[in-house]
Amino acid sequence: MGKSYHMCLDVRGALTNWSDRNFRGVFTHDDGRKMTPAEAKSNLLDELSKGHEVIPCGKCDNFDFSGEGCLGHDA
Ligand SMILES: [Zn+2]
Numbered sequence: 001m002g003k004s005y006h007m008c009l010d011v012r013g014a015l016t017n018w019s020d021r022n023f024r025g026v027f028t029h030d031d032g033r034k035m036t037p038a039e040a041k042s043n044l045l046d047e048l049s050k051g052h053e054v055i056p057c058g059k060c061d062n063f064d065f066s067g068e069g070c071l072g073h074d075a
Contacts, residue, residue: 003072007057011044 014022023037035043047055052065062071 002075004075005072006060006063006070008054008060008063008069009057010054011047011052015041015044015048 020037023035023040025034027035027040027043029035029039044055047065050065053067054065054069056063056070060070062073063069064071
């Protein structure tokens with residue numbers, strides 16, 4: 001049986017390398033509104049402060065936030 005993996009985002013890498021343009025439209029609030037670049041960066045800083053080096057793209061229930069990312073799901 002194969003495994004599938006979620007894409008993940010390198011939080012520190014995005015904060016270091018992305019310009020405001022890259023942030024636009026990538027992150028949404030819980031209610032679906034798009035975050036502004038400033039809101040998105042603030043959100044990522046919160047993740048780092050929780051020790052989250054990577055965050056999942058999409059819903060993932062088997063995720064290592066400290067850096068490994070998605071640990072895989074039975075396909
Ligand atoms: Zn996953």
